[in-house]
Amino acid sequence: MSDHVDFGDGTFFGQVVGKAEYRQQAPAPTALDALPPRAAGFTGRDEELGRLRTALAPSGLGSGAEQAVLVTAVSGLGGIGKTALAVQAAYAAREAGWFPGGVLFVDLHGYDDVPVSADQALQSLLRALGVEPEHIPTTADERAGLYRSVLAEREAMLILADNASSPDQVRPLLPGGGPHRVLVTSRDRLPQLGARLVPLGQLTPGAAYGLLDRALRIADPDDGRVVAEAEAAARLAELCGHLPLALQIAVALLAEDPGRSVAELADELASSYDRLTALDDGDRSVRAAFDLSYRRLPADQARLLRLLALAPGPEVSEEAATVLVGAEAPPTTGLKALARAHLLERGSGRGCWQMHDLVRAFGVGELSRDVEAGEAARERLLIHYYLCADAADDRLQWLPGNAEPDRFATRAEALAWLDREHLALVAAAQWGREKRYAHAAVSLALALWQYLQWRRNFDDLIAVSRAAQEAAHSMGDVEGEAMAWNNLGMGLRESGRPEEAIGAHIRDRDLSRELADPLGEALAWNNLGAAFESAGRLSEATDAYHHSREMHIAIGDCGGEAMAWNNLGNVWQNEGRMDEAIAAYNRSCELLISIGDRQREASAWNNLGNVLGKSGRASEAMEAYGKALSILEGFEDWYGVGHALGNMAIAHIRGRRSGDARSCYLQAADAYTRADASHEAAQARAAAESLTAPEEPTGTPVPGGRPGRTGVFGRRGPRPPGVPDSGGR
Known part of the structure; x- marks a missing residue:
């Protein structure tokens, strides 16, 4: 550098002041290794990491290589671990x-009150690439052009754009071509980018x-507290x-x-009135993370999120969502929008949706500001569930000759x-412990007995019946x-708790007497x-079956009399009175055929097949089993089908036909x-395996056969006050 200034041939009149600017010729600073540190304790994402590695790996290694993936988008709920x-x-x-x-890194702050614009992001990236500030163009298009030009002159680079909220934030950051890749994280799916989508769900229990x-x-x-308290850590x-x-x-x-x-921390969270408030360490907050997504929602979607949080089961059907919001048609657009924002996910069946537990807690918290709206929505849903469950029960108990139920063909x-709404129905039936919902919840619980017994969900039958008893x-x-009490007794008996069931049915019998209800008392005696x-x-x-039979005869109830005869037959068979x-x-x-x-x-x-087989009347026994099997298959009563087939197997064993058995x-x-x-099922397979030779049974034949379902009667009550008739009665 010269130590003097040459003014050349200039002519000067008066005093001359020379101003020199010295510019260092070193390159502008760059930030080409700007990744944040790895998250402490990162674990449990092997599958997702594998997908990202596949997407980011260099392509074109052979003629059969797939086209390179330019953009990969990791999306998921706030706090799910995308970054x-x-x-x-x-x-x-x-x-x-x-x-x-x-590797370039830029945080787009997409869910903050003032997100980083694409123009601002380009300016940041250009500076990170070593472009001097005065050389960065003033217009967005020119900046994007310069950005692509600079990238074109470089070896393969990875651009990590974190926390994007819209495709418009990301599009100008895409390179024009070459070996570069863009990795985006967002709470929204961003399918508009044509990206390889990697949705992120919650950790598995083991990874957590x-x-x-x-x-x-x-x-x-x-x-070592986590290892020392493994059970508490899992909780x-x-x-x-x-x-x-x-x-x-x-x-x-x-x-x-x-x-x-x-364990102490787990107990504090479990007992906390507001779990989200407890999940705050002064620097990070789950509520704050969710609030960023929630504040971006339009009013109708925010309301939908709040009301969906009230859904009683782990999933909510579109039918139930429609009732919760009080609409005429399913809020499909809103549901899909919440799913794109990862505040909702597709459920296990078509038209079903599910919500993360903490998002549900957030939604309920937001709804606490409008208690009446939440209570009205729950009441709408509970009455809807009752009407539909009652109509479904009408169809399950329908007999030829009676009026056809309207709701289900x-x-x-x-x-x-019922299968689709099962868990939600069971949860809603237990709302009866709250006074406002007691009448409808009791009616719903009583309408579920036939279904829950049919599906052999006896724990659920006990839960809803106990809740109904307390509410009533x-x-x-x-x-x-x-x-x-009656339905509770049935669930207890089927669950192997007969002494408790006896107490429940005695209570039912005594209350029926108090009501002067002869049919109710007759059913109580039977059960x-x-x-x-x-x-x-x-x-x-x-003695109890005799009481039941005589009372049913007195009131002209052929179905009740038939079941009393059936149950007496079971007792007499066990006593050897064939x-x-x-x-x-x-x-x-005869009686059951007469009423259809x-x-x-x-x-x-x-049961007739069982006693005929024990009495040595094999052909008559097989004929009886065949009739039972035909009816049970028609009703898709697979548990009953299993019973009948098991009894037929025993009959074949008695006849030394082990292959048929x-x-x-x-x-x-x-x-x-x-x-x-x-x-x-395991017992039946074990019995089959014991019959190894076609005609030489090696197992000991089971004495007698399994009885069919003992005739018991569930009971359901009248409609709750103000609830319209669903038809088909």
């Missing part, structure tokens, strides 16, 4: 040598547990919804208090609706309470007899599997 995953993938790609040109342990040991390598992870942000906050709360046990249609008692509804029989108290069972049992079953069949009650007729035929056992196992009766 942590993207940063982890970027480090792995850099270490693999795939991006020798460097692993994150707690690894992150806590980073703070203190000797901190803590569940209370955190297996959400990485919530788990990291829990780790921070534990790390700042080394004397605090994992077929039995299969009714069962399909609190209202002074003696009739509803009696019916609930009390079934409980006595299950407890092995056969003499008391006989002729009396055969006569009782025949009488039961095919389901209970199948039970009577099955083995076939029946295997068919019975398939039927039990369809009925979700895994224990019975």
